[in-house]
Amino acid sequence: MNNAFELTILMPCLNEELTLGKCIERALRGIISNALIAEILVADNGSTDHSVAIAESMGARVVHVKEKGYGNALRAGIEAAKGKYIIMGDSDCSYDFEAIGPFMEKLREGYDLVMGNRFKGGIKKGAMPFLHRYLGNPVLSFIGRLFFGSSIGDFHCGLRGFNRQAICQLRLSTAGMEFASEMVVKASLNRLNICEVPAVLYPDERGRLPHLRTWRDGWRHLRFLLVYSPRWLFFYPGLFLIVFGLIMSVILIVAKVEVREVHFDVHSLLYLSATFYLGFQLMSFYVFARYFGILNNMLPDSVGFRRIFKLFSLERGLFVGLLIGGTGFALSAYALSIWKNTGFGALEVSQVLRIVIPAVFFLILGVQIILNSFFLGILGLSANTQSDE
Numbered sequence: 001m002n003n004a005f006e007l008t009i010l011m012p013c014l015n016e017e018l019t020l021g022k023c024i025e026r027a028l029r030g031i032i033s034n035a036l037i038a039e040i041l042v043a044d045n046g047s048t049d050h051s052v053a054i055a056e057s058m059g060a061r062v063v064h065v066k067e068k069g070y071g072n073a074l075r076a077g078i079e080a081a082k083g084k085y086i087i088m089g090d091s092d093c094s095y096d097f098e099a100i101g102p103f104m105e106k107l108r109e110g111y112d113l114v115m116g117n118r119f120k121g122g123i124k125k126g127a128m129p130f131l132h133r134y135l136g137n138p139v140l141s142f143i144g145r146l147f148f149g150s151s152i153g154d155f156h157c158g159l160r161g162f163n164r165q166a167i168c169q170l171r172l173s174t175a176g177m178e179f180a181s182e183m184v185v186k187a188s189l190n191r192l193n194i195c196e197v198p199a200v201l202y203p204d205e206r207g208r209l210p211h212l213r214t215w216r217d218g219w220r221h222l223r224f225l226l227v228y229s230p231r232w233l234f235f236y237p238g239l240f241l242i243v244f245g246l247i248m249s250v251i252l253i254v255a256k257v258e259v260r261e262v263h264f265d266v267h268s269l270l271y272l273s274a275t276f277y278l279g280f281q282l283m284s285f286y287v288f289a290r291y292f293g294i295l296n297n298m299l300p301d302s303v304g305f306r307r308i309f310k311l312f313s314l315e316r317g318l319f320v321g322l323l324i325g326g327t328g329f330a331l332s333a334y335a336l337s338i339w340k341n342t343g344f345g346a347l348e349v350s351q352v353l354r355i356v357i358p359a360v361f362f363l364i365l366g367v368q369i370i371l372n373s374f375f376l377g378i379l380g381l382s383a384n385t386q387s388d389e
Helices: 020-033 051-057 070-080 101-109 130-148 164-168 179-189 214-227 230-254 266-295 303-311 314-341 349-388
Strands: 005-013 038-044 061-064 083-088 113-117 160-163 194-198 257-259 262-264
Touching (some): 005 020, 038 051, 038 070, 061 070, 070 164, 101 113, 101 194, 130 179, 130 230, 160 179, 230 266, 266 349
Parallel strands (some): 038 061, 113 194
Antiparallel strands (some): 257 262
C-alpha cells in the first residue's frame, strides 16, 4: 500500500458528540505544530448522536464499523488508514492529541510500537478510578511483563503510536477492550521494536459512565494474557506438579514418612500420584495449546519447539505408552500374585497399595500417552494440509 499520509490520527467513537470536536481540534493543532502531512480518521461504532456529523464537518474522515466493540472499531480504522504511522487515542478528551511530538520522534527513529505511559506522564485528579490505578493496571501490566518478557510499564494506555504495516502483520483479532493487550502481547512475541513515552491522562469530559467495565473488562484482559501464554498457564505449573509429585511419590513408595508426629503413608501416595498425573495433563495441554497457537497464527513459530515437537511422533508415543502401560500391567500381575499367595484373603494394606497405586497410575498414564500421541498426529495432519494449501 502506498501511504498517502505520513500519519493517521485514529479515534474510535461511540456517541462522543460532547468531546469528539475538542479531540479533533487538538489533533489539528498537533498536526500543524509538528508540520505533519496527516489525516484524522474516526472509526464510528454505530453512534446515534451527532458524532459523525461533527467529525465530517471538521474535515475528519469517517469509517463506519457495524461490528460492535472497541477492538472491532480500531481494527477497521487501522485497515482503512492511509498513513504510514498511526497514533490512536480515545475521543473522550482523556488524552491530548497536541502532544504527539514524542510519539512521532520515536516512530521516525524506527520503533514499531510507541506506548504512552500514564504513570510516568501523570494522572490528573479524577482521571482514573482507584481500583484501576492501584490494582488493575499495575497487576495486569506486571503479568504482561512477566509472561511475555516485555518492558512496557503501562499495558493499557489508550494513547499509542505504531507503524501501520508492522501492526497489520500481527493479525490482531480481538473484538473488545482486550484489543489493547493483544497489540502489546503480539508485538512483544514477534519481537517488534517497542518503547514508551510519558503520556498525561485527563478526566473523561463526556459526563457519563465510560464504556470500560472494571471487572468484566479486567477479566477479559487477564483471560487474554493467560490464553496467549501457555507457558505460564500450563507448562510451569505442570512442571512443578510433576517434579513435586514424582519426588514425594518415590519417597513414599520406599517407606512411610513421619514429620513431627504426622504420618504420611499410602493415602498420601495416592494424592501424590494424582498430583503427578495432573502435572502431566497440564504439560500435555501446553504442547497442544502451543502447537494450535502456531498453526492458527496466534503465537509466533519457534524452531526450538518444532524440533522438540518432532520427537513426539505417533510411533514413539505409542511405544512409550505401551511400555508404561505394560509396566502398570506387570505391577498389577505382581500384586495379584501376592493376593493369590494369601489364598485371596486379607492383605497388609500399606504394603500392597505401594504396588497397586503405581500400577494403576502407570496403566492410566500409558493410555493417556497413547491418546495424546494420536491427537498430536491429528494436529500434524492438519498442519500438513495447511502447508499444502
